[in-house]
Amino acid sequence: MSSIGKNIRNLRKQKKMSQEQLAGLLHVTRQAVSNWETGRTQPDIETLEAIAGAFDTDILMVLYGRRQEEADAETRQARKKQCIRNALLWGALTLTGTLIYVFTKDWTERMAQHYYDGLPRFLSVLILCPACFFAGTVTFMNIMGLLGDIRIRQAWVRRTVLGISIGILVFYFIAASGVLLPLLLPDVHLFDELFMGLNHISLLLGYRLAKVPPLFFVSAAGIFLGMKGDKG
Template structure:
């Protein structure tokens, strides 16, 4: 597999719409250094290659081998996200099915573990656990797709992430503190946990974009 790092850096820079000077400023190197990279007369070290990948918000493999390798890593991460989300969702749903089955059987309901432990776990998952898991799944998908969507204006995305954070945090606080009026809204949201997924997705994108910007400035 031929590594054309010079061509890959030039391609990524032009794709981002940056000049050599702009890329140099983001990496804290000189424009001449970037020019030498793109001419193939010098090669960045491993640490710098990682910074270049973070700067362009792509995988390191794209800097090393070209943009055609983006899909391999992305597909793998999507499979991991899908498998983990499906697996956790299946386990939680099976738990709810078994609990609902047991609630209609007095002999099961009166067992020592049913009310103090499993009953409380059932209520906790229904009220807090499922919405939080949906938010976490959305955050994970946002982080996975970060290299594809590549948010440009970090400040705007940070603001969007903070706004999206209001939904899950407000939901948990309203239920936990029993805040008048707001708790009614929270109870309306409780049977619709899928509404929390877009908020988690935006939080994941925003958090990833801010983190990459911070790392690129170190």
């Protein structure tokens, strides 16, 4: 017996109808109703709608054995569980990154001032801090998702927001690379030639952008919203 046939039989019994009575309401034969209930045949979409009308219910009760309200409630519950999982994951990343930054801040400053090694400080400022800002924003967006289904309904707006947000991050990483690559690969003299024409301010553009948390708040929120489809 198919699930649809089982649902039809259960609904019929709940209404205390015989197969003949249901067949009369639907203007079909009793054998047709019997075939549906045993799974030998399946009603078409128009017949399914007529069956739902005969039982004074919606078509989801015939198809899945549950009402639209129940299906919506299950969807909301699944979304909330997903938001909780994501919030815990991104929240843990935010907390871990923040603790690493706090406990290594004095060490990175000491390395820069006393040993003239600025790489740890630049990695902390250019990579760790933005990652914390980004993860913290995603955590916040998931927490907000527990209060309601936040999404951008228009597909073109969603794609535009996603593209701009990714573009912001790409621009930042290019700027940050201008600072990090010469430090990570000091023996590659190509970088000396590449950045020879840049002044000190442009070379430290990534460092300055890293000091602007809203840049990462906006990009993280945009990516979060841009990746949520009509059903996601």
